[in-house]
Amino acid sequence: MxxxxxxxxxxxxxxxxxxxxxxxxxxxxxxxxxxxxxxxSYPTPAAFEPAPLCHRPECHFNRFDGVWDCCWCGKTHNTTGRCSGFRMYYEPTTCEHICCPFCKRGDQGL
Structure with a gap:
């Protein structure tokens, strides 16, 4: 099969x-x-071979070499494709913004 x-x-x-x-x-x-x-699902479980790299030319996360600063909430040094920062609406909530063309390359040294 x-x-x-x-x-x-x-x-x-x-x-x-x-x-x-x-x-x-x-x-x-x-x-x-x-x-x-x-x-x-990410992270890839040990039972599977490592996940392939993303080959999309529009992948901003890869363009920023895997470290980026969020344009929505301002959190710096994100190391996954979705922002882990917090935003305040009616109550505190996780940002969850996906790396986009308006985000900036993050500092590799942190």
């Missing part, structure tokens, strides 16, 4: 990888008819 692994990446994008079985066609390039899919 062929399996599609969907990796959630550190940058908040996802990457797909096929694991082909002996019943696949064209030397393992076309999945068999009995295929399954599995989402592998």
């Amino acid at each position: 062929c399996q599609l692994l969907i990796y959630d990446l550190i940058c908040c994008h996802s990457s797909k990888k096929w694991s082909y079985c002996a019943d696949s066609q064209s030397s393992g390039r076309i999945p068999c008819k009995r295929q399954t899919s599995l989402v592998v």
Whole structure:
């Protein structure tokens, strides 16, 4: 049975990888008819091979070399694709902003 692994990446994008079985066609390039899919959440569990790198040209997290400052709440030195800072609305809440083109490259030295 062929399996599609969907990796959630550190940058908040996802990457797909096929694991082909002996019943696949064209030397393992076309999945068999009995295929399954599995989402592998970040951080990747030890039972799986490491998640692939994000190859999207629009991935701002990678463009900033994995360290960025949030344009929404101002938190500096974020090291995942989603901001871990806090914002104040009616009550304190997590920012959760995803690294975007308006965010700035963070300081690598912290």
